[in-house]
Amino acid sequence: MRLNKLVMSVAALAVVGSGLFAGTSNMDVEKVFEKECQGCHGPNHEGGVGSDLRPNVIGKKNAYMLAETILNGRPGTAMPQFKEKFSKADADKMVDYLQHFKGKKIEVLTLENVKKGWKKLNDRMEFLKKYPHPVDVKHNTDICFVTERDAARVVFVDGTSGKVLSRHPAGFAVHVTVTNKRQPRYAYSISRSGLVTMFDLNTPGQQKIAECQVGSESRGLAVSPDGKYLMAGNYVPGGAVLMDAMTLEPLKVYPTSSVINMDGDIGSSRVAGVYDTPYGPYIAFALKDAGHVYIVDYSKPNFPIVGDIPNIGKILHDGFENEGKEIGRYLMQASQGSDVMGVVDFKTKSLVAKVYTGPGTKPHPGQGSSWYNDKYGQLFATNSMNVGLAVIWDSDWNVVKEVRTAGGGLFIGTSEHTPFIWSDCVLGGPANWNKMYLINKQTLETDRIITVGTKKGTVIDPVTHKILYSWSVPTVKDKNGKAVIPRILHAEPANHGHWTMISEWNAGRIGIYESKTGKFVKYINGLTTPTFTYSIEHRQSIPGA
Numbered sequence: 001m002r003l004n005k006l007v008m009s010v011a012a013l014a015v016v017g018s019g020l021f022a023g024t025s026n027m028d029v030e031k032v033f034e035k036e037c038q039g040c041h042g043p044n045h046e047g048g049v050g051s052d053l054r055p056n057v058i059g060k061k062n063a064y065m066l067a068e069t070i071l072n073g074r075p076g077t078a079m080p081q082f083k084e085k086f087s088k089a090d091a092d093k094m095v096d097y098l099q100h101f102k103g104k105k106i107e108v109l110t111l112e113n114v115k116k117g118w119k120k121l122n123d124r125m126e127f128l129k130k131y132p133h134p135v136d137v138k139h140n141t142d143i144c145f146v147t148e149r150d151a152a153r154v155v156f157v158d159g160t161s162g163k164v165l166s167r168h169p170a171g172f173a174v175h176v177t178v179t180n181k182r183q184p185r186y187a188y189s190i191s192r193s194g195l196v197t198m199f200d201l202n203t204p205g206q207q208k209i210a211e212c213q214v215g216s217e218s219r220g221l222a223v224s225p226d227g228k229y230l231m232a233g234n235y236v237p238g239g240a241v242l243m244d245a246m247t248l249e250p251l252k253v254y255p256t257s258s259v260i261n262m263d264g265d266i267g268s269s270r271v272a273g274v275y276d277t278p279y280g281p282y283i284a285f286a287l288k289d290a291g292h293v294y295i296v297d298y299s300k301p302n303f304p305i306v307g308d309i310p311n312i313g314k315i316l317h318d319g320f321e322n323e324g325k326e327i328g329r330y331l332m333q334a335s336q337g338s339d340v341m342g343v344v345d346f347k348t349k350s351l352v353a354k355v356y357t358g359p360g361t362k363p364h365p366g367q368g369s370s371w372y373n374d375k376y377g378q379l380f381a382t383n384s385m386n387v388g389l390a391v392i393w394d395s396d397w398n399v400v401k402e403v404r405t406a407g408g409g410l411f412i413g414t415s416e417h418t419p420f421i422w423s424d425c426v427l428g429g430p431a432n433w434n435k436m437y438l439i440n441k442q443t444l445e446t447d448r449i450i451t452v453g454t455k456k457g458t459v460i461d462p463v464t465h466k467i468l469y470s471w472s473v474p475t476v477k478d479k480n481g482k483a484v485i486p487r488i489l490h491a492e493p494a495n496h497g498h499w500t501m502i503s504e505w506n507a508g509r510i511g512i513y514e515s516k517t518g519k520f521v522k523y524i525n526g527l528t529t530p531t532f533t534y535s536i537e538h539r540q541s542i543p544g545a
Helices: 001-017 029-041 063-073 088-099 110-117 124-130
Strands: 119-120 144-148 153-158 164-169 174-178 186-191 195-202 208-215 218-223 230-238 239-245 251-253 273-275 282-287 294-297 305-309 316-321 330-335 340-347 350-358 369-374 378-385 388-393 399-404 420-424 434-438 444-453 456-460 469-470 488-493 500-506 508-513 520-524 532-533
Touching: 063 088, 110 119, 110 208, 110 251, 124 208, 153 174, 153 195, 153 434, 174 218, 174 532, 195 218, 218 282, 230 273, 230 282, 230 305, 239 273, 239 294, 239 532, 273 330, 282 305, 282 316, 294 532, 330 378, 350 378, 378 420, 420 488, 434 488, 488 532, 500 532, 508 532
Parallel strands: 218 273, 273 316
Antiparallel strands: 119 208, 144 153, 144 532, 153 164, 174 186, 186 195, 195 208, 218 230, 230 239, 239 251, 273 282, 282 294, 294 305, 316 330, 330 340, 340 350, 369 378, 378 388, 388 399, 420 434, 434 444, 444 456, 456 469, 488 500, 500 508, 508 520
8 A cells, every 4th residue: 555655656746747737838938028028127137127037136036936926926016917828837937947047149230230121111202292281180280199009009099089090000019109390290100029110190091101120129219300310229139220200211320239337347238218309409319228328419420429428327218308498408317227317418418417216216207297387497207116106306406396196107297288297006006007196286286186997987186085077987897707997007188288198008998088177088999908199289399209
């Protein structure tokens, strides 16, 4: 009897050891990492928004705990749950891959390779003659763009009615859209998969003009104020690409495969934010891993780098420019590894200040985060990814207010048409990610809170807790039949300032609200993970947007 038990135990151990009992994974972990994880953790696992995952950091950590983090996420951070996408065996395989990662060969950005990815799709001059005026809208500044992240599409919407005009494939996880402010009939998008696409908004259905594969992973995009040039920022291969804004022909590349970082080490760097400015003939781009901002003068032959501003901070990400006096002179550059907003002066081409946002805040500002306050003058703000906090500072670069919100956020912004700064809590977990804080631009206190529930939406006064407005919310259910708590983010002014559009990421729609009151107006339905919205009319007056 004992012998039989022993034989059975050995057999069981053999099954477990073979992976058949515990479950096996067929996941291509390297490809999954590139798609799902690389954006936050870096192509060489060096970290960024997410933690450093290189073997010298996590190699000796408990593999079981690491797998649990992958499956269940990390509350209070940008790390989501993957238990809906990964099995336990998938998570274990990912941990093994991370703990034994050997590194990747650093690719170098070349003009020759980028030119291979440039493709004309339609005749721009033919469209220019055939469609001198917009066909689908009264003015092309009425149009708003919506990025459908998981559908890999750009959607064009009439911002005065909410009508969907057209949908276009534009690369995996379309990240950013911009317009040509000099000629707003032309619009551009960039995907995380490195595809830049150019559209003509005057044509029926907003037809594509050209596309260019600038890299294998990309983020930022900006058009020069004279309308002649477009710059894209790459994560892989690191660097920036300058293109002709009328054709997308690549003109010059700025490799960042070998730069000096904050610690004095030489290595590669991703390029994060890319910014145009009305202050001078400049486009700036941030070296995410090196802590520099480079300034390119596009008015000079061969488009030289005329400014190199180092030591801004670790892990540079998004940024925005000042409004008001000397509009566009100052770039507020977020450093998520040092919890500061570095202030770059385009006039002196130097770093003039660092605004400390607080420990572990990971600032994530939105464009249009600048307004005039009667007491303090011109003010500026950022959201915090890991903390429910909106940090506000003045033109002397001093923090004047910290406004508590319900959870970490990604976007904050305002416009001249609203009395509020709109701040989301999209990283605050299911209990809070359905809230939008409306902060009064003069009192700098939370004036009202929008909450979108599974059946009912409300706008409340946070002091009296009185419901100011309410509306019925169509319930959305997941694949298991459970009601989805809408995850809301990114407030964008539309309809020439009368509306503010809020994306409901997991509910597949955009909510429209009155900009002056926060009162609900209606929904734009039938969208797939709507994320970033861009109102042409609103962005025309915002520097660097």
